[in-house]
Amino acid sequence: MSASARQVIVIGGGLGGLWATLALAEAGHRVMLFSLFEVMRSHSACAQGGINAVLDMKGQHDSVQQHIVDTIKGGSYLANQPPIQSMCEDAPGLIRTFERMGVTFSRTPEGLLDQRLFGGVKHKRTCFAGASTGQQLLYGVDQQVRRLETEGKVEKQEWWEFLSIVKDVDGVCRGIVAMDLRSLEVRAFRADAVVLASGGLGQIYAPKTTCSTNSTGAAASRVYQQGARFANAEFFQFHPTAMLGEDKTRLMTEAARGEGGRVWVPKDPGDRREPLRIPESERFYFLEDWYPSYGNTVPRDIAARAIWKVTRELGLGVGGADAGESRDRVYLDLTHLDRNFVSTRLGAILSIYRKFAGQDPLETPMEIFPAAHYAMGGLWVDYEKDPTRGGMKAGSPRNHATNIPGLYACGECDYAYHGANRLGANSLLSASYSGRVAGEAVASYLSGLEQGAEAAPAALFETESRRQADLNQQFSRPRGDQNPFRLHRELGALMTTQVGVVRDNAELDAALSSLRELEQRFERLDLSESSRWANQSLAHARQVFDMVKLAQVMAASARARDECRGAHFKPAFDLAIPQGKFPGDPEFEAYRERWKANNADWLKTTVAEYHPDGPRIAFEPVDLGLLAPEQPRDYR
Structure with missing residues (x-):
């Protein structure tokens, strides 16, 4: 480590936290990475369908500009546009970086990166690794962080919970207080900057959520209670295709719709026949009828509300053989697709559904309903606009800075990229990209820091x-x-x-x-x-x-x-x-x-x-x- 090396704390071991750690360690700073559990269990591993980047592998004349437009319009214009521009422009390079890390993306028979369709767009721009994309990306970056750990540049503190930041008399963040979840020891740690990458808050809706039991939002709430601003909290995405369960809901990736899955209910609310015994003429493919331009690939908010209307307002829901059992579900049908194709593309969710529903989605349609999935809102973060290019100014210390000096946020716990609604497959992109940007911004902040945390009174x-x-x-x-x-x-x-x-x-x-x-x-x-x-x-x-x-x-x-x-x-x-x-x-x-x-x-x-x-x-x-x-x- 050089004499100019500073101490930085990163909270969270998902894609955002790992990318921030990687950027900071490679900039020559010491990083202490805190996680509630083993880093490789972070919730990024649960993302299934893919990550967006314009590579135009399908020859559809896709463009970065169209990705920008889709993201802005998909978010109902509510996101600041410079961060979106930079994220979409940098996405192809990010995919190439993941490739060099050894991420096993799915490929075409010719050996090219394969891309699939996702909701809210008309071009195939989603790179994927079967239906376990988040897991593969997480493991790829984790290997790079482990390399830095062996070199003494990163120190992991797993099974520690963040409790609060420590501010000096000027309101500058100088470290954190955390608790060892095994011994319950409460200890303070000094840091010249802190990056919060603590993930989402879906457990606020438990058990009707696709999020893990650790996606509580508690870390973001704690810094909010210490003065950090929180933005766009009302915008919470309900994923339209979740498998309901007694303990929690389980995500059936949007890729199921993107690969040709069809959503429907019987036209007759009293129809109790097995779904495949119901002829096509007696089925209501409501997304295709109501939104013919996009059909089953409409954005998630539109699909979720359509399912809500069909079940709650029109009374056309399915499920439950018993008369008193809830029929708040619709069919997500893959049975008309080639079995080998579906098994290759969507194997992970097929396994999940078979295990927890006891049915094979290749033999009978899945029963799904919307579930709380993703927070578009989060901690307010700043950015500096590039006056020449129009995106974010690369390396600016303002990028991803909260209103508390020395405290940064990235990943799902910030609000920066999705506006009022997130496009499918933009979450893995924003988590990875924002982590890297936050790390670079903190490095710039540290280069101009006159007095470090070591000078703060004990x-x-x-x-x-x-x-x-x-x-x-x-x-x-x-x-x-x-x-x-x-x-x-x-x-x-x-x-x-x-x-x-x-x-x-x-x-x-x-x-x-x-x-x-x-x-x-x-x-x-x-x-x-x-x-x-x-x-x-x-x-x-x-x-x-x-x-x-x-x-x-x-x-x-x-x-x-x-x-x-x-x-x-x-x-x-x-x-x-x-x-x-x-x-x-x-x-x-x-x-x-x-x-x-x-x-x-x-x-x-x-x-x-x-x-x-x-x-x-x-x-x-x-x-x-x-x-x-x-x-x-x-x-x-």
């Missing part, structure tokens, strides 16, 4: 460590009849019902009231476990409390936005496209004018700031310098 770290240890004591002390696992189930049910696919202001008001009451019930907490070693109830209770605080941000942000945009849908404010009307028709043009007026009011980023009485919501403008919103995107 009392700062001691005080914060004591505060966190005292919180552990408060959570551990029996005070009543409230169980953290029961509180978590109530939180998930509340959010699924009242802050879910379809939203209503009265319901959101009720949700905010219930969330405040849920927070107060922690005063009567009883862990029913007093172990001083590996006390999982203690860690979980603290996570649930912080999930409740973040759920308040989501509900308050949703309440403040009286419109329909992307994944946020309030029927009372829906500017529906006139049925049977197209551009040039007076009714369609009147709708377009209403849409433009709505954009003037609501084309803004929602920003939440912490206050003990509840989040304070404000709005800030979006950078539209690359592509101005000209007309609503019509997926018909």
Whole structure:
């Protein structure tokens, strides 16, 4: 290490955290990587379908500009456009880097990288590794980090949980406090900068979520409570094709639709025949009927709401042989496709469905329903625009910086790239790209840092460590009849019902009231476990409390936005496209004018700031310098 080497802490071992670690270590800095578990178990491994990059392997005349346009329009113009431009431009090079790392992408018989179709686009631009793409990417980058670990440039701290940052008197982040999940030791660690790459927050909707049990959002919630701004919290994507289960939902990748899968229900709500006994003429392929231009590859928010309408409003759901069993499902049908083709392309999800449903998707259609999947919102992060090229200025210390100096965020826990709705297969791209950018930005920040964390008074770290240890004591002390696992189930049910696919202001008001009451019930907490070693109830209770605080941000942000945009849908404010009307028709043009007026009011980023009485919501403008919103995107 050189004399100019600084100490950096990265929180999270998924793609975002590993790429940040890689960039920082190769820049000559010491990196301490914290993870709740073994790095190779990080949630990036669960991403199935692929990663977007314009390589045009299928000769469809795809372009980087079209990828930019699809991402901007898919996000309903709500994302700042310079970061999107840079991400899409750098995507092809990122794929080549993954190749050099040894990632086993699927290939054509000619040996070329294969690409598949994903929702919201008309070009095949998704690179994939069967149906386990995230796992292959994660393992590829992990090998590079392990190499740096053997060289003494990276130190891993697995099975440690981030509890808080340590700020000096000027509000600059100087380190963290973390807890050893085995010994429950609470310790402070100095750092000249901290990168938060802690992933998503789907467990707020548990068990109706595709996210792992560690996707709590607790780390992001904790820095939010310490002053970090949180943006676009109301935009949460519900994946349309999830397999329901008693313990959790399991993702059936969007690639199933992209590879030719068809979504349908019987036209007769009383039809109880086996699905393959129902003739084509008696099936309702509603995505194909309602959105003929895109069919089964419409974006996720459109597909999720269509399934919601078919099951909840039209009463055409399927599933459950018993009369009293829920029929909140539709068919995702692969049985008409070539068996070898499907097995090769989608083998991972076929195995999952066979194991947990006891049925073979090659023999009978899968039963699916929308489930909470991905947070478009996250910690607010900055960027510097390149005045020449129009994207982000490479290496700027502002890129991915939160409003707390010295604290950066990347991956799913930031809000930067997806606006109101994420395009499928852009998540692995944004996680990898943002991690690399954050690492480069931190390196620039450190080069201009006059005084490092070593100069911060020891009392700062001691005080914060004591505060966190005292919180552990408060959570551990029996005070009543409230169980953290029961509180978590109530939180998930509340959010699924009242802050879910379809939203209503009265319901959101009720949700905010219930969330405040849920927070107060922690005063009567009883862990029913007093172990001083590996006390999982203690860690979980603290996570649930912080999930409740973040759920308040989501509900308050949703309440403040009286419109329909992307994944946020309030029927009372829906500017529906006139049925049977197209551009040039007076009714369609009147709708377009209403849409433009709505954009003037609501084309803004929602920003939440912490206050003990509840989040304070404000709005800030979006950078539209690359592509101005000209007309609503019509997926018909």
